[in-house]
Amino acid sequence: MAGVWRWRHNPLRRATDRCEAWLALAAFLMLVLAAPAVGWLCGARTDAALQASVRTQRADRHLTTAVVVRRAAGALHVTDPEISGTSLTRTDVVARWRTPDGAARTATVTTASRNAAPGARVRIWTDRAGDPALRPMDIPTAHTHAVLAGFGAAMLSALLIECVRRLILRRMTGRRYARIDRAWAAVGPDWGRTGTGSQ
Incomplete structure (x- = not known):
């Protein structure tokens, strides 16, 4: 202005x-x-x-109780980046649980439980079919x-x-520079000559 x-x-x-x-x-x-x-x-x-994605994930996934069979080979302790404001250490374990239709399922899952010893009960996320699923995103992270x-x-x-x-x-x-160059080209040849332009 x-x-x-x-x-x-x-x-x-x-x-x-x-x-x-x-x-x-x-x-x-x-x-x-x-x-x-x-x-x-x-x-x-x-x-x-x-x-909307958070609501969909929460509708499709739910927590299930599983029993730890053993630690997974090469299990890593990692921090979950999808949890806002907290640092949760997660561990890979081989666990056994039952699907919604009652079938037994054993697989390698990731748990945030501090007790990952064999026989410990841990909470894991599963989908509607009972297969392991990723933890749904939380609202603060969204x-x-x-x-x-x-x-x-x-x-x-x-x-x-x-x-x-x-x-x-x-x-x-x-x-602007182009206009200055054209004006200079028109005047330049006569610059400094006495009587230029006079009759």
Whole structure:
């Protein structure tokens, strides 16, 4: 706004100066208004999609009690990245449980239980058929992913606006220099000659 006002009544202003000032003002307004709006819209849509995914996962998966048979070969203690705000150590074990139709099932599963000794009872996630399933995403984690998506979209929008502004400014500067070169080519050959242009 200051640039637009400065060039408003300045006798040295050129048309390109006013255009550059208006371009800077338009880019600033878009950075302040459009980029946050794009970020909010992207974050809101991502959050809605993730919340729907959370509901679907919770409907399809449920906790089942299983009995540890033994530790899995090469079992690893890993931290679950899908749990927001906590660090849960998970261990691979071979466990036995019953499916919803009563059939016995034995497989390698991952548990967050601290007691993974043979014979220990642990809680595992299974799908509707009783097969091992991944733990469903929790709501805080979904919100965190949505916030990150919105922030990323806002930053990309701001970067795009700035790139477009710089490209337009570069083009305007190139045209201004081309006009100066043409004017100089028209006047240059007579520069410094006494009486040039006089009759």
